[in-house]
Amino acid sequence: MHSSRKRFGLVKGKNICLIVDSSNANLQVGRRNDFIRGLQSLLNEQLSVKHSIMLIGAGSTLNIFYDGLKEITHYTLEESKEWIKSLEGNGGNNLLAALQIALGFQDIDNICCIMGSSPDQSHEILCGFVQEKLIGRQLPIQTISYECTNHLTNLALRNIAEVSGGRFHIYNSADIRQIHSGSDMVALLSEIEAAKDVERKINEMRQGMVGEALASAMVEISEEVRKLPSSRFLPRPPNHTGPLKINEASFEAKSTAEWFKEHGLRANGLNLYQVLAPNAFSYKEGFIPVIDKRVKSVNNERAMVQFKWHDASIKNVHVDAAMLFEYQRRLCDIVSVYEQRIEWLSLGSRRLWGNVMGQRVCLLIDTCEQNMKYIIHIQHSIRLLLEHQFSNKNYFNIIAFGDKANAWKPQPVVVTPQSLQLAWSWTLGLECSGGRNFLEAFKMAASDCYDEVYLFSSGLPDHIPDVCVSFVREVCAGTDTKLHTILYSIDDSYEDNGRYGNQATMREQFKQLAQAGNGRFHWFKDTGVVESDDVEIILNEIRKAATFCKKQPV
Secondary structure (H helix, E strand, C coil), rough: CCHHHHCCCCCCCCCCEEEEEEECCCCCCCCHHHHHHHHHHHHHHHHHCCCEEEEEEEEEEEEEEEEEECCCHHHHHHHHHHHHHCCCCCCCHHHHHHHHHHHHCCCEEEEEEEECCCCCCCCHHHHHHHHHHHHCCCCCCCEEEEECCCCCHHHHHHHHHHHCCCCEEEEECCCCCHHHHHHHHHHHHHHHHHHHHHHHHHHHHHHHHHCCCHHHHHHHHHHHHHHCCCHHHHHHHHHHCCCCCCCCCCCCCCCCCHHHHHHCCCCCCCCCHHHHHEEEEECCCCEEECCCCCCCCCCCCCEEEEEEECCEEEEEEEHHHHEEEEEEEHHHHHHHHHHHHHHHCHHHHHHCCCCCCEEEEEEEECCCHHHHHHHHHHHHHHHHHHHHCCCCCCCEEEEEECEEEEEEECCCEECHHHHHHHHHHHHEEEECCCCCCCCHHHHHCCCCCCCCCEEEEEECCCHHHHHHHHHHHHCCCCCCCEEEEEEEECCCCCCCCCCCCHHHHHHHHHHHHHCCCCCCCCEEECEEEEEEEHHHHHHHHHHHHHHHHHHHHC
């Protein structure tokens, strides 16, 4: 199940009415962009091959695009895309009114409702209304729960689909397994269970026919299977063992701190005090001989505004409205650039590793026994990094560590497509065992004078925290070597003891290790980035821009 079918299921019918949740709750910041992209993929991949379409945005007031069915043409598709892009939060979610409009058209053969928040009406009212309207009429309503965690809303959407003879689909990126509770998946899994039951009965019949010979063969097979490493039975991403598909880097990676030297507020002259300084004047005091006394300057309130300066002094500022308007526009533009960088840092291998820097890079990979169930995920993370961020490096190496450190090569290796492929082949053979002997792995890396060392681990080292931090600080002091720490959370909870620790303890020590190594801290889960020093720097700059916006003298 891929692309739009994964998010929205399979949309049936030829004449479709699409009802989209356009409430404030569904189109709030953080949800809107993903929701819009999903709708556009649905339009391109499924709705574009239909005969006709009608679009309704279900907010407090309805946003109806095309008053009735409109034949699908290239022009219609472009208009529909623009309508989807323009969707904004519009109060509540009046699903009842939207259904009333849709059910009034006789030519519609499928109503597709995509909801991300709770409708304004109760599910009893909605189900009763649908039942009443569909008496003597066949019109399936396909309901889709999109990133909605309210189980009562999901139950209401399921009931509406069942009452109308339609289908229910659920998509939640935080728990992709919920997709199995949709109508299509339940029917498919039921068929699979039936097939397994038939296979089980056939096997029982065979056992009765061949007797002890089969039992003996099964024992031998089981013994052979038991000898294989457990990682052989884990689910794998597509083409997991295939050759790398290396992307040529078009620019040199920069940390956010370096990037801000060119794109920061101060670098672009957008610090509020920089903008106001040419028209800001301090109070003056001086002796006037003619009147034989000291006098202070007086502010003409019509011409000047009193404004508190960054050093807590008060300045008289001449306000140029045109200049402030232009300043606000430039602030909005630069914040948009910052948001694009945050999104860029959250994609592909950068979501897992952050932005990998330097020309001599070493990876320290945690292969302790605790990670045995996750070795495929670890290998896939390394694959993405080698494919996307290593083509413009000069030298590299990989060191895996459990109870002992195990380096791919004894010395740094020149980066070529062939050496990256050999490193990937070695990575596929990694096995998990023992503890986390971080210090041995870091000593091995430090002896070869790498620019950047990246620790990729799911928990605390076996050593005393203060010892690790002190050793890293001593090694990195006065050298160009930096240690960056990447914490990946494989479970929501950990044993609260000296070896594994809880998430708060791990976060704190990984941050301390990164600070001691003059590096950056990065933490991610399967749902996305939890914390990143690079992202935090950008967010601080956005907050500063918001503060400047509020402080502007009126």
